């Protein structure tokens with residue numbers, strides 16, 4: 001028997017689906033035997049398999065993230081596993097990976113999330129390799145929440161889903177891989193998380209919105225977002241916005257009412273710099289926050305978490321702009 005004990009937690013997603021005659025995919029009725037076709041996993045570790053939910057990841061909510069994190073914390077308190085592998089649908093996997101990176105801060109165990117583009121039961125599936133690689137990496141000393149996809153291990157809160165139909169479905173635009181699997185397993189020690197900042201993580205606010213600006217956007221529509229506790233605006237390039245008084249007046253009103261306004265970009269590579277262009281400079285002077293080089297998924301999840309957990313808006317704003325668990329590059 002292999003020495004390492006790895007707990008595999010199934011949540012649902014394509015990895016455990018079956019294809020119907022019309023080409024559509026449905027969730028397996030009984031996922032408990034999902035791993036029966038992969039006996040070789042037991043050569044890598046002593047495996048325990050659990051089903052925590054059986055849903056398409058489009059149905060994930062903040063309540064699922066909290067439940068998953070509590071489940072892992074409890075299991076860890078009993079000290080029965082060296083590492084965890086989570087099987088998850090790919091569609092919202094980056095949001096869950098980001099949420100767990102915050103909720104499991106300080107766990108000091110590998111938590112590797114994976115899924116697949118093709119169900120495990122299909123001949124040309126990518127699930128088999130992803131699962132084997134995820135279990136392999138969960139036995140290594142990589143104590144953070146990560147995502148394994150297509151032979152690459154990435155920091156969980158740096159990942160985005162970039163492809164609907166390629167095996168390379170996940171990418172980490174602004175942070176290098178933690179490991180790559182080829183003929184050998186190459187762990188990039190220098191990229192592994194070393195420092196965690198302390199922050200409260202008790203719940204998530206549901207009053208956070210994200211709005212993509214575009215040329216010709218009717219700025220009168222901004223009023224529909226007045227009740228939000230926070231809004232993340234996806235501007236242009238390094239975070240620029242149109243120089244329109246209606247936008248600035250709205251931002252000013254939001255901030256005066258105690259809401260948070262943060263600016264990010266529609267470009268995914270690189271970091272926000274609000275000091276370059278006129279529009280973003282004015283927004284900055286009004287008190288908007290910069291999302292730096294965080295992914296949009298992480299901006300949303302982190303804002304939900306901080307507004308749902310911090311005692312004051314000032315604390316939430318200060319923490320939003322800091323690196324808590326390696327989700328933001330501080331020296332660029």
Ligand code: ASP
Pocket residue numbers: 012013014015055056057058088089090091092115116117
């Ligand atoms: N709809 C699926 C899900 O996210 C897609 C997948 O797993 O690839 O659950």
